Amino acid sequence: MIVDFIYDVATPNGYLAHRVVPWFEKRTGTKFNYIPCLAGGIFKLTNNTPPLIATANVKNKADYFFIEINRFIKKHNLTKFKNNSNFPQNSLNIQRGAVAAENLGILKEYVESTMSAMWERDLNIQELDILEKVLKDDGIDHKSILNMIQTRECKDKLIANTSWAVENGAFGIPTFLIDDQIFFGKDHLYQLEEYINSKK
Numbered sequence: 001m002i003v004d005f006i007y008d009v010a011t012p013n014g015y016l017a018h019r020v021v022p023w024f025e026k027r028t029g030t031k032f033n034y035i036p037c038l039a040g041g042i043f044k045l046t047n048n049t050p051p052l053i054a055t056a057n058v059k060n061k062a063d064y065f066f067i068e069i070n071r072f073i074k075k076h077n078l079t080k081f082k083n084n085s086n087f088p089q090n091s092l093n094i095q096r097g098a099v100a101a102e103n104l105g106i107l108k109e110y111v112e113s114t115m116s117a118m119w120e121r122d123l124n125i126q127e128l129d130i131l132e133k134v135l136k137d138d139g140i141d142h143k144s145i146l147n148m149i150q151t152r153e154c155k156d157k158l159i160a161n162t163s164w165a166v167e168n169g170a171f172g173i174p175t176f177l178i179d180d181q182i183f184f185g186k187d188h189l190y191q192l193e194e195y196i197n198s199k200k
Helices: 012-028 039-046 061-076 092-104 107-119 128-137 142-148 152-167 186-198
Strands: 002-007 031-036 175-178 181-184
Touching: 002 012, 012 031, 012 061, 012 107, 012 186, 031 092, 031 107, 031 152, 039 152, 061 186, 092 107, 092 128, 092 142, 092 152, 107 128, 128 142, 175 186, 181 186
Parallel strands: 002 031
Antiparallel strands: 002 175, 175 181
16 A cells, blocks of 8 residues: 655654654555655645744643654654754755655655754755755765756646645645545554554
8 A cells, every 4th residue: 555645854743754654664564655745835825834833822832842742752762853953944945856856766865865964963954055965975866966956847846746735635744645535744643554454
């Protein structure tokens, strides 16, 4: 069974979901298909607001956002996670890079590199020179990717992916799609697992 994972490197919850994907695939026998999208584009198309902005003036809710994240980190022993000191980052070029990496057949390696850079190494990869160095250091074809992100084809594909995600029900990151079902957020992965098990 294939689970479409609508993702953007820019969100901490997207990173945390990514880190449990191998465990989830092993448990359920599924395969996750990463679809690079732009979180900001999804928010704009759905009139949604990023969680930390939406909860900024809500007493206790912003605090709970971090409590819930820390519980998830502890449960899954995700000891490498760090809050990025440049958060929020503009992930436009990073996600275009993901589209390029997919075209080159190295999306898995690209996702791992950029997720690690942003949420474990606290790097400002919205800056192209830093992104390039990260990819180079991780042995990824940085020259091809940096060239491809400037192409119309790459730009249009990211727009199309983001529009497709919204058309299929997405309003934030991470979103998981399987069959005609949608599951939003890392905290609903258990419902995704229940659905998968019900199909066996």
